[in-house]
Structures are given as structure tokens and as C-alpha cells.
Amino acid sequence: MDGEPRVPEQRRPGSSADAAAPVTALRFGVLGPVRAWRGEEPLPTGSPQQRALLAALLLREGRTATAAELIDALWGEEPPSQALAAVRTYASRLRKALGAEVLVSESGGYAIRGLGEGALDLARAQELAADGEKARAAGDLCRARELLGRALALWDGEALAGVPGPYAEAQRVRLEEWRLQLLEARLDMDLEQGCHAEAVSELTALTAAHPLRERLRELLMLALYRSGRQAEALAVYADTRRLLADELGVDPRPGLKELQQRILRADPALAEPSSPAAEPAAAPVRPAQLPATVPDFTGRSAFVSELSEVLSSAEGRVMAVSALAGIGGVGKTTLAVHVAHQARAAFPDGQLYVDLQGAGPRAAEPETVLGSFLRALGTADTAIPDSLEERAALYRSVLDGRRVLVLLDNARDAAQVRPLLPGTDGCAALVTSRVRMVDLAGAHLVDLDVMSPEEALALFTKIVGQERVAAEREAALDVVAACGFLPLAIRIAASRLAARRTWTVSSLAAKLADERRRLDELQAGDLAVKATFELGYGALEPAQARAFRLLGLADGPDISLAAAAAVLDLPVEDAEDLLEPLVDMSLLESAAPGRYRFHDLVRLYARSCAERDEHPPGEREAALSRLLDFYLATVSGVYLIERPGDRLVDHLERTAYPGLTFDSRRAAQDWLYSEAVCLLAAVRQAARPGALRRAVDILWAAVDLAESGANSKEYETVATLLRDVAQRAGDPRSEGRALTALAFVHHISGSRFDVALQEARRATELAGQADDPLTGCWASNISGVVELYQSRHDEGEAHFTATIENFRALGDRPGEASALCNLSRIHLATGRTASAVALARQGTEMYDAMGHALKGANGRYALGLALTQSGQLAEATECLRQALRVFRDSRQRLWEGMTLFRLAEADIAARRYAQAAADAETALTLLRGIGGEWRHGNVLTVLGRALEGIGQPGRAQVCWREALALFEALGAPEALEVRSLLTPSAAA
Numbered sequence: 001m002d003g004e005p006r007v008p009e010q011r012r013p014g015s016s017a018d019a020a021a022p023v024t025a026l027r028f029g030v031l032g033p034v035r036a037w038r039g040e041e042p043l044p045t046g047s048p049q050q051r052a053l054l055a056a057l058l059l060r061e062g063r064t065a066t067a068a069e070l071i072d073a074l075w076g077e078e079p080p081s082q083a084l085a086a087v088r089t090y091a092s093r094l095r096k097a098l099g100a101e102v103l104v105s106e107s108g109g110y111a112i113r114g115l116g117e118g119a120l121d122l123a124r125a126q127e128l129a130a131d132g133e134k135a136r137a138a139g140d141l142c143r144a145r146e147l148l149g150r151a152l153a154l155w156d157g158e159a160l161a162g163v164p165g166p167y168a169e170a171q172r173v174r175l176e177e178w179r180l181q182l183l184e185a186r187l188d189m190d191l192e193q194g195c196h197a198e199a200v201s202e203l204t205a206l207t208a209a210h211p212l213r214e215r216l217r218e219l220l221m222l223a224l225y226r227s228g229r230q231a232e233a234l235a236v237y238a239d240t241r242r243l244l245a246d247e248l249g250v251d252p253r254p255g256l257k258e259l260q261q262r263i264l265r266a267d268p269a270l271a272e273p274s275s276p277a278a279e280p281a282a283a284p285v286r287p288a289q290l291p292a293t294v295p296d297f298t299g300r301s302a303f304v305s306e307l308s309e310v311l312s313s314a315e316g317r318v319m320a321v322s323a324l325a326g327i328g329g330v331g332k333t334t335l336a337v338h339v340a341h342q343a344r345a346a347f348p349d350g351q352l353y354v355d356l357q358g359a360g361p362r363a364a365e366p367e368t369v370l371g372s373f374l375r376a377l378g379t380a381d382t383a384i385p386d387s388l389e390e391r392a393a394l395y396r397s398v399l400d401g402r403r404v405l406v407l408l409d410n411a412r413d414a415a416q417v418r419p420l421l422p423g424t425d426g427c428a429a430l431v432t433s434r435v436r437m438v439d440l441a442g443a444h445l446v447d448l449d450v451m452s453p454e455e456a457l458a459l460f461t462k463i464v465g466q467e468r469v470a471a472e473r474e475a476a477l478d479v480v481a482a483c484g485f486l487p488l489a490i491r492i493a494a495s496r497l498a499a500r501r502t503w504t505v506s507s508l509a510a511k512l513a514d515e516r517r518r519l520d521e522l523q524a525g526d527l528a529v530k531a532t533f534e535l536g537y538g539a540l541e542p543a544q545a546r547a548f549r550l551l552g553l554a555d556g557p558d559i560s561l562a563a564a565a566a567v568l569d570l571p572v573e574d575a576e577d578l579l580e581p582l583v584d585m586s587l588l589e590s591a592a593p594g595r596y597r598f599h600d601l602v603r604l605y606a607r608s609c610a611e612r613d614e615h616p617p618g619e620r621e622a623a624l625s626r627l628l629d630f631y632l633a634t635v636s637g638v639y640l641i642e643r644p645g646d647r648l649v650d651h652l653e654r655t656a657y658p659g660l661t662f663d664s665r666r667a668a669q670d671w672l673y674s675e676a677v678c679l680l681a682a683v684r685q686a687a688r689p690g691a692l693r694r695a696v697d698i699l700w701a702a703v704d705l706a707e708s709g710a711n712s713k714e715y716e717t718v719a720t721l722l723r724d725v726a727q728r729a730g731d732p733r734s735e736g737r738a739l740t741a742l743a744f745v746h747h748i749s750g751s752r753f754d755v756a757l758q759e760a761r762r763a764t765e766l767a768g769q770a771d772d773p774l775t776g777c778w779a780s781n782i783s784g785v786v787e788l789y790q791s792r793h794d795e796g797e798a799h800f801t802a803t804i805e806n807f808r809a810l811g812d813r814p815g816e817a818s819a820l821c822n823l824s825r826i827h828l829a830t831g832r833t834a835s836a837v838a839l840a841r842q843g844t845e846m847y848d849a850m851g852h853a854l855k856g857a858n859g860r861y862a863l864g865l866a867l868t869q870s871g872q873l874a875e876a877t878e879c880l881r882q883a884l885r886v887f888r889d890s891r892q893r894l895w896e897g898m899t900l901f902r903l904a905e906a907d908i909a910a911r912r913y914a915q916a917a918a919d920a921e922t923a924l925t926l927l928r929g930i931g932g933e934w935r936h937g938n939v940l941t942v943l944g945r946a947l948e949g950i951g952q953p954g955r956a957q958v959c960w961r962e963a964l965a966l967f968e969a970l971g972a973p974e975a976l977e978v979r980s981l982l983t984p985s986a987a988a
Contacts, residue, residue, distance in 0.1 A: 074087070128150050373420070406430070483512070552603045566626045624691075626657045696737045736765075747782055796826050860886075898935065933966045
């Protein structure tokens, strides 16, 4: 080596040098190219042989490697004559780069020592994998999957990439095998957690890359079967059996054969992943001096377990305070009493109970309550002091050394509760209130929500009887849903039904279906839902009461703080100051930071209050008008950020109330998709005279919601409603725009082309009547697209040619670019490839010049198609991948799937069959439920081609047969192509 090892460089396990601080700044990578970093700065690792030496030392995990071992690792049985000198040179260079304290010489060899924890990516991967196995053994599959995913993410291509020598080659094989084992384990857990559809694409690519690995084939069969693709799953087995016989002369292993048989007989155990074991029921605990628990207590198992655990923590240790908050009628008292009854064994010295009447006009005074508590604990009346402070001190003294549970029901606020809390170890207090007691120090807060549908139905069944509910289960579900799954409402409805043997469940459901009468129906004896809500409403200050009333008018499932501010005509900060107390009083819920929602019945009550108390009455309409203005102004801004220079916003209705502004495209998209359901609900609610035009324009400006596929069904429903309302109102402008939106949705659906064409033609006529040229342009553009899809190329070309001229006349360059890209598709379909490429380039360049990221992706999609057909595959793939990144970033799931489909076509043309199969599988997953059967059939056709290319003809035939069935049902011309792909016997 470099002469004899020098003493200062020697490092032996257990020496004082080992105790020195690790060289934490150094990091090494072997799961890819062999690399080193000091902090974020890459270090030189030298020639391939020098990297081979570094890898050999790193993989020994601090153990010393002799010169002979290193020579053998680098050159094997035929080392060069100067091998020893070369090793010394490599070691010397590495020491200069890494530091003498890291690469040490000892015993005629070398070692790497003193590295910090996680300095080597392989060591980190091993730790993550081991932790993942522990998590899996403990039943925490989510954690296990995350850990294995992080371990696999440490690979950066082939391990020890480019490193020569027999040692590196052997380690590469070992590490690749380990990586595949980790992948199989992670995919196995994917399937255990129900992610079978997502796993198919990855498994298809992996089986193509490792065709003889039977475990991957087994996982692919299972994933396909659970995705409803039984025929393909069986075809995988047939392909595997043929491949093993051809390549190795063996049969599939028994496990694979058994899986095939289970699939053939549709074994129910294969259908879904095994369910996790049920959590053990909480050990019963009981209090003593409490109101009787209800005999039909139902559900709430998670809350019972949580509260029981908190209460049991008081035993012999510390005081536990649990504060339950929730809307009136949600079952706070019922749950608290039930839990307290179960806690009796933990509190053998007694239990105290009081109704503090906090929701009423005269809440109980703490000194009065303390007097009754002291008497119950055996204190003589003459010994009870007068003042609150003295009573509280005596109360705590009396409880000292005892184990007592105190249930403080229906508290007004924390100030009322504090003097009543025990102060000694072993005691506990359970508090219920409509107010969240965030200012109750050390309290364990529980927000009690409504029941789950299953729990609600179970409670209803216990009161009404199993026989009556079983006979009308659907009607019973309608009843508990109309009750908003609120326990008090369910109990009232069920009690009314139980007392009327001549009523059917359906008749009760019909009564509750009328929202205007629902609250009046939900009363029985001294129980009434409305009366419960009245207590909370009566305690509000005037400004809070106004906010409560007006917010209840909006239809969305929740409302953002900014939208609420518009409804209330207040600055955002002032609106928040009004809404947060409503949350604390459980009249409003905090759905997420900056978002609020009503319980369904509370919303009905708020609306009834608005009708009764809001003056002047026109303020209700004004509040909804401000909300509509807010949505239109904001969505117009989002549209313009996505499409700078687009003329659409110039043709929308003017607004009097401002909207939000965004500093980035990402923020605008986040708002649009997070607000989608509420925005469409506001549009649906605005289908009335005076608001109709703004409603239609919101729908038009929010077209991305339909195109993404995420909200297409609701978008279509709302557009249909607006069309019908506009038609009845005799408003051709609104009707034409609603029809254009509908035509767009229908042609995107991939299965309603005839309907889309009819709507687009009618929209064009109405646009002429209303002098609305932009609507006419867009309707004509859609007509051309539908003609293209139905192979009527002459008609399509005529539409696009006219549309281009009309957009130019309006000065609408984005619209012109869209029509040019669509015309490119016509040229491509009619064999004019060169002009198709030119048109698509022209449209894309126009988009780029205007800074249109999303529409530029549409242009690149069209250009990628034309380039693929013209044989320019490298550029085509690059265009499509650029488009894919934008669609993915813009959450355009439909176009993300379609671009992957087009990439698969380009990959097949380039004979990259495994990549094509992976892309097509991912496209199928993305297009599930959107895009329609026509697009689904096209993707299946391409997937079949890719599968045939990677040697899985059985699966290919299954895909083609499914595609053929889809095309024949649609009467699509693509059926002819698919028949030609199938063998005569299969096609028959």
C-alpha cells in the first residue's frame, strides 16, 4: 500500500477514535452510480476502477479489506502486473478527496470508518426495509408501504452502475434481486390495501422486464382479477405457462396453479384484501350515581373507547378532564352517561352528576352546584361555607384521597366548569357542552359528530323493530338520511313511527322528504329538534345571528371564508370573527382551515330563521347575489390565468362584487378544484330569473371542471338545468351557452356524439339569434370535433375552416389556435400528414406566444399525433411528454390518460412494447369512469398491441375482444380494425 500504515490514520473498533464525532457531512451512494458528497457538494470519485475500490470498501460496512481482497474484487483471477500499486494509488486519491479520518489504513488493508448515520444509501435502505417489515408484522400496512416506498426511492438506476470487476457484478445481481423482493413486498401490500387497479400498470411493465419471475405474474393475476378483468388474469397464467415451457421446459409453480384454479371458480376470498382484525372492545367501566343509560344505546364505539381510555388514566395517577362538544341533539349526554356507567370500577368512591343548564337562559351557578356536591359527599349543611372560593376549596379537600367521577352535563362555558373540577389524583371529570372549551386548561377535547349511516340505521331499527325496517330498508335509509344522522332526530322519527302501527316506513320518509316541513315533523312529546336549535340561536349576539341566518341560504356542502365574507358583505377578518364563535357554539362546523359547514337540519333551521327574522326580505336575495358575483369574478380570473389573452372573459356578465386574485397558476387551480362542488351548487341554486346569465357564465368559465373528468357528471347536470330554465325564460343567449357547455361535456364523454352534435348545432343557431358570436365559434368548433370523431372529415373540415375565420374576426387568437390544432387532426385522418404537422405547429406556437400552458399542452398533443404518423417518433414522444407534464400538473385526468394512450402508440411505432404496455395500463386506470367507452376501446386496442409485443398474446386477445364488444355496441368504425387483429376463431 502507501508504505506502512501511519499510526494517526489507524482506526480500530472500540478505539477512542471511534468515539469521535462522525463525519456527518459525507454521504455515499451505491444504489446507482457510485458517488460521494460533502454536504450538497459532489466529490470526485475518479476512474471506474477507483470507484470500484470505493464501492468494495463501502459495502464492507467499516470492515477492513486486505490488498489481496481488493485486487480480487477489481480484477478477479487475471489482475494486471501492477495491481497492488494501482490499488495504493486509488486509495491515496480517495483519501485526499474524502479525508484521512474516513479512508483509513490498517493491517495491510483499507477501511472506511467514522461515517454518520444514514451516510450510505444502502444502509438507509436496509434500515427502512427492516422498519417496514416490523410495521407489517404489527399490522400497520400504511406505514409499511410508506417505508418500503422510501427504500425503493433510494435507487437511482442500476446499483453500482458502470463499476467494473467481478465483485461489483456479483453485488449488482444481489442488490437487483433484493430490489425486486422489496418491490414484490410493496406490491403485495398494495393489493392487501385494495390498490389493485393502480398496481396493474406497474406489474405489467415489471412482468415484461422480468418475464420468468413467477411472483410478479402471480401478483399481476391477482390485481387484474380484483380489477374485474378475470379473462386477462387467466390469460396471464396461460402466457406464463407457455413461456416457462418454451424457455425452461418447466410448469408454473404450485402457487400460481392454485391461484388460477381459485380465479376459475371465482373464490370469494380473492375478491378483496383480507379485512383487518376488529379492534377489541373496550373493557367495561361503570360509574354509580348517574342518570339511567338508554337501553338502546347504539354505535359510537370509537368515542366510547377514546373516552374510557382518558378516564381510566385518572386511576391512581392524575385527574383527567374530557370535554365533549357538539351540536344540540348529537347525543353528548347519552354518550357521556353511557361511558360514565362503564367507568364504575375505576371510581369506587362514587360519582357526581349535575345538569348545568348551560344552553338555557338561566345556567346553574357554580356555588349552588358545589353545595349539592358537598352534601352528596357527606358534608353537613352547617359545614358548607358561603363563598364560591371557600366551597371550591372544601370540595377539593373532601375529594382528596378519593377516586370519584364527576359528570358535568350541558355546561355553558369553561368559567362555569373550573370551580367544579376535582383537584386530586385519581378523580376525573367528564364535561358536555355545545361550546368547544379550548380555554379549559389540560382538557381532552372531543368533537362529537353525527352518527354514521350504519349506526343511524341500527338505532332506528332498535326503536322501530327489525321486522318493519327489514321490509322497507331503502325507506328506512331515506328516513335516517333526512334526519341528517342526528341521534335526537332519529329517535324522534323512530318513536313517532313506533307509536303508529298503521304507518309504514315509506309514509314517514315521504313526510320528511319535504324540507320546508321537516323540522316540524321532527317532534314527539317534549322532544323537538327545532327547540334544541332555538336554545343555541337565542344565545347569539345580533351580528352572529345575522351571519348564521345568511350563511344558511347557500346550497353548497360547505363554504370558504372568502365566500362567506361575500355573503355577509364583510371583510374576511370581520367575517371570521363572527363565524368562529358559531363554531365554538356548535351551530357551525369547521370543515377545514378556512372552511365552514352546517349540519343539514341546522341549515334548514337557519333558513327558517332567515325567512322569519331577516329584514328587509330583499337582503336574502342580495346575499346570494353577492355570492354569485364572487364566484363569477374569481372563476373568470382563474380562466384568464390559465389562458392569458383569451377573449372569453370579455363576453361574460359584469359583476358588482369582487372575487379573489391569485399570484400563481397553481394557487388558481387549487382554488378551482377545491371549490368545484360549492361553485356548481351555487350555479344550480342561481337557475332563476335575475341570476341565470351569471350562472351560465360561471359554468362556461369553469370548463376545466368538465374537461378534467373530476366533476363532469355534476357539471352536465347543472348545464342541463340551466338549459331548461333558459328555454322556459326565452333567453337565447343563456340557452345557447348552456347548450355549448352540454355539447362540450357530451363530446368529451366519448359515447354521446350524436347528442353533442345536435346541441352544438342548436347552440350555433341561438348564438345567431342572440348576437353572441363567441358562442357560435365554440359551438362550431365542437361540431367539427364530433364530425372528426365520427369520420365525417369533409363536414369537420368545413366547420374548422369557418371557425378559424370567425375567431380571427373576433380577435380571439386562443380560439383560432384551438381550431387550427383541430383542423390538423382532419388533415391527419385524410392522409395529409405534412400539412397536419404544419397546422399543429402553427397552433402550438400561437399558444406558446401567449403563454398558454394548458392549451399549449393541447397543441402539443395534436402535434405529437401528427409527428407519430409522419414517423418523427423522437420529437413526437417529446411533445407528448411535455403535454403529459402539463396535464398532470393541471389535474386534467382525462387528457393525462389520453396523452399516455398516444405515447403508447408512439412507443409501439418505436417497438418499445414494455413502455407502451405500462403507459396504456396507466391510461386505463386514469380513464376509469371518464372519457367514455369509445376512448376505453381505443386504449384497450393499443394495450393489446403492446401486450402482443412483449409476448403476452393471451392477454392481448382478451383486450381486443373487450374492445370489439365496446365498438360494436357503439356502432363505431374502429370495430373493423379490431376484428383484423383477432384470429378468426377468437373473432367468431
